[in-house]
Amino acid sequence: MEGVGWISWxxxxxxxxxxxxxxxxxxHGLFTNFLVGVIGAVLGGWLARTVGIEVAPGWIGSLIVAxxxxxxxxxxxxVFFRKR
Structure with a gap:
């Protein structure tokens, strides 16, 4: 998440x-939402770079990608941990 500080992150x-x-x-709870959001941000950032999508730095771009x-x-x- 470029263009934001730790608190914003x-x-x-x-x-x-x-x-x-x-x-x-x-x-989920607050902590799980935080973990999902941060891991999702890493995953989303990687996918955006892989596909070649340029995301605007700052709050909005980071929030969309995350x-x-x-x-x-x-x-x-x-998909992988579906209860049967």
Whole structure:
């Protein structure tokens, strides 16, 4: 997440995790939302670079990438760890 500080990084991670939680119809706590958001930000940033998408630095670009990455992360976790 370029262009943001550590506090912003934490806040963006929590918000992205919360948005992904709502989109994927899951129920997590604050810490899990933070983890999902931060891991999603790393995943989303990697995917954006791999595909060649240029993301604007700052809050909005970081939040969008982190949220998309978090949604993909929750989807993949649901696929691999689905309760049977």
């Amino acid at each position: 934490i806040i963006i991670g929590i918000i992205a995790g919360w948005i992904a939680e709502k989109v994927m119809d899951r129920s 949220t998309i990455g978090a949604i993909i992360l929750l989807f993949l976790l649901g």
